[in-house]
Amino acid sequence: MRCLPPLAVAVLAAVSAVRAQAPADEAVRVRAIFEEAIVRGRAYEELRTLVTNHPGRLAGSKNLAGAVVWAEGALQRAGADRVYRQDVMVPHWERGAKETVTLHAGGTAQPLAAFALGGSVPTPAGGIEAGVVEVKSLEEIAALSREQVAGKIVFFNRPMDPAIIRPGTAYSTGVGVRSRGPSAAARLGAVAVIVRSMTHALDDLPHTGGTTYAPDAPRIPAAAISTLAAEKLSAALAAAKNSGGAAVRVALTINSRWLPDAPSHNVLGEIRGTEFPERIILVGGHLDSWDVSPGAHDNGAGVVQSIEVLRIFRALGLRPRHTLRCVLFTNEENGLRGSLAYAAAVRERKERHLIAIETDNGGFQPRGFNLGSTQGDLHERATARWAPLFAPYGLNTFVKGTGGADVGPLLAQGIAVAGLTPDSQRYFDYHHTTADSIDKVHPRELHLGAGALAALVWLVDTQGL
Amino acid sequence: MRCLPPLAVAVLAAVSAVRAQAPADEAVRVRAIFEEAIVRGRAYEELRTLVTNHPGRLAGSKNLAGAVVWAEGALQRAGADRVYRQDVMVPHWERGAKETVTLHAGGTAQPLAAFALGGSVPTPAGGIEAGVVEVKSLEEIAALSREQVAGKIVFFNRPMDPAIIRPGTAYSTGVGVRSRGPSAAARLGAVAVIVRSMTHALDDLPHTGGTTYAPDAPRIPAAAISTLAAEKLSAALAAAKNSGGAAVRVALTINSRWLPDAPSHNVLGEIRGTEFPERIILVGGHLDSWDVSPGAHDNGAGVVQSIEVLRIFRALGLRPRHTLRCVLFTNEENGLRGSLAYAAAVRERKERHLIAIETDNGGFQPRGFNLGSTQGDLHERATARWAPLFAPYGLNTFVKGTGGADVGPLLAQGIAVAGLTPDSQRYFDYHHTTADSIDKVHPRELHLGAGALAALVWLVDTQGL
Numbered sequence: 059m060r061c062l063p064p065l066a067v068a069v070l071a072a073v074s075a076v077r078a079q080a081p082a083d084e085a086v087r088v089r090a091i092f093e094e095a096i097v098r099g100r101a102y103e104e105l106r107t108l109v110t111n112h113p114g115r116l117a118g119s120k121n122l123a124g125a126v127v128w129a130e131g132a133l134q135r136a137g138a139d140r141v142y143r144q145d146v147m148v149p150h151w152e153r154g155a156k157e158t159v160t161l162h163a164g165g166t167a168q169p170l171a172a173f174a175l176g177g178s179v180p181t182p183a184g185g186i187e188a189g190v191v192e193v194k195s196l197e198e199i200a201a202l203s204r205e206q207v208a209g210k211i212v213f214f215n216r217p218m219d220p221a222i223i224r225p226g227t228a229y230s231t232g233v234g235v236r237s238r239g240p241s242a243a244a245r246l247g248a249v250a251v252i253v254r255s256m257t258h259a260l261d262d263l264p265h266t267g268g269t270t271y272a273p274d275a276p277r278i279p280a281a282a283i284s285t286l287a288a289e290k291l292s293a294a295l296a297a298a299k300n301s302g303g304a305a306v307r308v309a310l311t312i313n314s315r316w317l318p319d320a321p322s323h324n325v326l327g328e329i330r331g332t333e334f335p336e337r338i339i340l341v342g343g344h345l346d347s348w349d350v351s352p353g354a355h356d357n358g359a360g361v362v363q364s365i366e367v368l369r370i371f372r373a374l375g376l377r378p379r380h381t382l383r384c385v386l387f388t389n390e391e392n393g394l395r396g397s398l399a400y401a402a403a404v405r406e407r408k409e410r411h412l413i414a415i416e417t418d419n420g421g422f423q424p425r426g427f428n429l430g431s432t433q434g435d436l437h438e439r440a441t442a443r444w445a446p447l448f449a450p451y452g453l454n455t456f457v458k459g460t461g462g463a464d465v466g467p468l469l470a471q472g473i474a475v476a477g478l479t480p481d482s483q484r485y486f487d488y489h490h491t492t493a494d495s496i497d498k499v500h501p502r503e504l505h506l507g508a509g510a511l512a513a514l515v516w517l518v519d520t521q522g523l
Numbered sequence: 524m525r526c527l528p529p530l531a532v533a534v535l536a537a538v539s540a541v542r543a544q545a546p547a548d549e550a551v552r553v554r555a556i557f558e559e560a561i562v563r564g565r566a567y568e569e570l571r572t573l574v575t576n577h578p579g580r581l582a583g584s585k586n587l588a589g590a591v592v593w594a595e596g597a598l599q600r601a602g603a604d605r606v607y608r609q610d611v612m613v614p615h616w617e618r619g620a621k622e623t624v625t626l627h628a629g630g631t632a633q634p635l636a637a638f639a640l641g642g643s644v645p646t647p648a649g650g651i652e653a654g655v656v657e658v659k660s661l662e663e664i665a666a667l668s669r670e671q672v673a674g675k676i677v678f679f680n681r682p683m684d685p686a687i688i689r690p691g692t693a694y695s696t697g698v699g700v701r702s703r704g705p706s707a708a709a710r711l712g713a714v715a716v717i718v719r720s721m722t723h724a725l726d727d728l729p730h731t732g733g734t735t736y737a738p739d740a741p742r743i744p745a746a747a748i749s750t751l752a753a754e755k756l757s758a759a760l761a762a763a764k765n766s767g768g769a770a771v772r773v774a775l776t777i778n779s780r781w782l783p784d785a786p787s788h789n790v791l792g793e794i795r796g797t798e799f800p801e802r803i804i805l806v807g808g809h810l811d812s813w814d815v816s817p818g819a820h821d822n823g824a825g826v827v828q829s830i831e832v833l834r835i836f837r838a839l840g841l842r843p844r845h846t847l848r849c850v851l852f853t854n855e856e857n858g859l860r861g862s863l864a865y866a867a868a869v870r871e872r873k874e875r876h877l878i879a880i881e882t883d884n885g886g887f888q889p890r891g892f893n894l895g896s897t898q899g900d901l902h903e904r905a906t907a908r909w910a911p912l913f914a915p916y917g918l919n920t921f922v923k924g925t926g927g928a929d930v931g932p933l934l935a936q937g938i939a940v941a942g943l944t945p946d947s948q949r950y951f952d953y954h955h956t957t958a959d960s961i962d963k964v965h966p967r968e969l970h971l972g973a974g975a976l977a978a979l980v981w982l983v984d985t986q987g988l
Contacts, residue, residue, distance in 0.1 A: 097685045220562045454919035
């Protein structure tokens, strides 16, 4: 240590002290949990079954109903001593026959790889054909006049910002054109909207995702096209502008429909607590997925990891002091009704939750947790107490956060939350596409995530927050 | 902070102090380096060219010679102001016509997916057919008698230990059966050796890799079979034993040959230092690969990342004080002759190196560095000074290490070394196989690694060690 400045000595002394604080048997237990997860893990095989037999688990679909039954079985296989459903009415949107987007430019007609956005209204029979206005952002469309936009298809060609290190952040900052772009364009008289898919990848996979119509705007059809198709459309628009040639036109057909709300279910499985059965530690993810996607990373991974937490407790003979509850939420993708219904029931029943832990960022190598609480800086306490226990497994970041979409309403009720943070560089390559399939999930990475969740649950159960 | 124990306060205060210590412009510069890497990175496109045009770059091959010429061009494109070769004679082993391993059991003959181990002698004309002795380890073979082994094929069926979190560690602790197994079996009269491929994946890809014959043992042919083939062979042996049926036999043909040493080259590119041109900061990887593999992660990734460091310096107008030297070593896989020749030249010319940084663990998301020095705890100093600068980019681990195989001889000469540590869960799925191809490399992950290398080089150049 001869070359260390005093500061470094302080850091190292502090780290050593943290390690010294952790009883050896605590590290041994965490090690046993991770080992059970990666050596005898069942999550990957469960995920294979889920995405093979129940892909496209959108709210209202038969596939989601099938996944509910599968989830009950999986929770029982994992050793839950109580498995039950919470009934939830969910929105029911169907894509209908395959949508088409066709580029008419330079005397040719070229199909562009596209998916209607979730929730989009259909085009009129026969579709829509119109000229195109390309913009990059909501700010750019807001700066245009009605004359410039009326009767046109607005094309939001906003790439995800590659300079942002975490793709999730680039997604969050860029997704506004998908969720709010259609209404922004409709207010100026646009007849339809096309958005560039939300991904860093330059390929021909369209990415769907929800859009939301504002009450004050006409509802116009909206679709996402692949990033390669976006480049092609943009190039055609530039070429037509530069040559003064015939205007580029795009034809669009969407065959979606809205149906009455449909019955669905949150699926819950519990291991009853030995000391404080009325106090709950929640771990969960969402069971639904977009209709076009197998939903392996989003969020089959989170589902099987959450179930696996119960199995790991059973396999190791760990008897939780508090009730360990796995909650598989319905309808995260296009409504969040499962989450809202769960939070409403918690409030109504005055159920006590120590923490609600979500996993909905893919089944990649876990890197840490985000933690949030209305009662102080939970992430700082977690870092100080638990970071050394997780470091051997590659989890180094404990940051302030809000858990995730499904546990958000619980945080609003004052319940502490956490969310698993895996590596995210690959996530948006597959997100909301046909390519979010089992071959994109690595068994050991998935199982390390399950181990991390089980370890956090065990630490909260034995030590509190 | 009201709930923080004093210890946590100490940790947080220390971390804050480290951050405060780092001048703001230092973090800004590191940010600019990473941004150049991920927004305008060229490494992925260079890698595509390398592995498409020059796959299977084994020592002595035409493909390696082609890669040498490609590397000179790539270093020039990156902006090196001097590009040159160091001549190195390398071993020259050729696989020859495709090897075969055939399982004869239960009256059927089944081909097993196999590759001869690198360096294996050929089988006699017509091949070898013999009964099989299955063992798990070098210890197990050592416990057998000559009577049990003589005339047999020894099958080392040792899975990589799934309980070890880092696959690289599981590989290191398990690879002895591949490198030393053939001689251990030959000493007891075995006629050939088959090893289970070194991977956690259960699939039908055989993984080659070098074997080494001991001087005191007959040289017998040796091949690796896929993990699925290993399971099949093991099951056939168990079935024959349990049923008392006809013994299982395996037939093996290997058509390899050893040729005289061949000329090859380390390829070097430099940006001359402005203040201390005679002092060198080295960054490098190895240009060769196994003959059967495109060598995208092993080690095309390291090659293009090392070259990219020069490009990033040029693109940002950074003029290094010390000479920045990119070294692309030849013959890491089956001889290390490039590394040894480089180290010998350094000693002979009395060249001064501040540090030699290696990247040879794949192009996955970077997690940190290993650092080694004969002059004290370099990793602790690096952690204290630089860890906060790297954390925003996902690099959290600075551990003690030996850099990597190619810089090892420099460490032995007293030069400080470092090695980039990427995520490793996927690496051994592809390692030394036909599947180590460009589609397994993620552009942003690769580029983040290049950014990490460039940032470390810049910090060493401006601040010293």
